[in-house]
Amino acid sequence: MNYESLILELEKEGVEVIEHKFHSESLKGLYFDNVITLNPSSIIDEKEKACILAEEYGHYRTSFGNILDQKNTSNIKQEKRARNWAYEKLVPLEKLIDAFEACICNRYDLADFLGVTEDFLDLTLAHYKEKFGLYVECRNYLIYFSPLGILRKFDNTEF
Known part of the structure; x- marks a missing residue:
């Protein structure tokens, strides 16, 4: 936004x-x-x-x-x-997933993609870590906050 x-x-x-x-x-x-x-x-x-x-x-x-x-x-x-x-x-969790799906791979590009400053991004990730702990599950993804990483969960039927 x-x-x-x-x-x-x-x-x-x-x-x-x-x-x-x-x-x-x-x-x-x-x-x-x-x-x-x-x-x-x-x-x-x-x-x-x-x-x-x-x-x-x-x-x-x-x-x-x-x-x-x-x-x-x-x-x-x-x-x-x-x-x-x-x-x-x-920076809703869904936007972090959208950035992952768009192959955003560094902090500067992520802040740019989200339309926020790098400091705001860092504070947001610290907030989410405080709120959820090390990670949270959202839309069949695991979002890790420190360090930031996003993993897609696979359903066993996909193999």
Whole structure:
């Protein structure tokens, strides 16, 4: 899912997306009251923009209240929940299988195929490893997370 697809989906849900230069260069996005604001001066490219937008979309879907104070345990949990939502939104397990079937064989090409940054891909795989353990079964495939590997399971009747 790319940036434009996310924008269209958010529009259907009544969430406005605007761009505004923040005073802080480290702040890339913010969600508040059905508005997602992105800081274009701190976002490198369209892939990073999609990743930031997906995380803010995750806040729309999973968070409540002001969670800017990251010393508060509840706020930290909400931040993690929103990020995990974004990982699964942009890199569903099925897309990893699609990349395997398309013969994508390195990290750079995989991130490019998925439309995410390499850092976002790494964090996504770490999330899946935390969620499922070393591997998960999906669509007759085994997806291993560390190191990333995908194996197709064969039915005995195929031989």
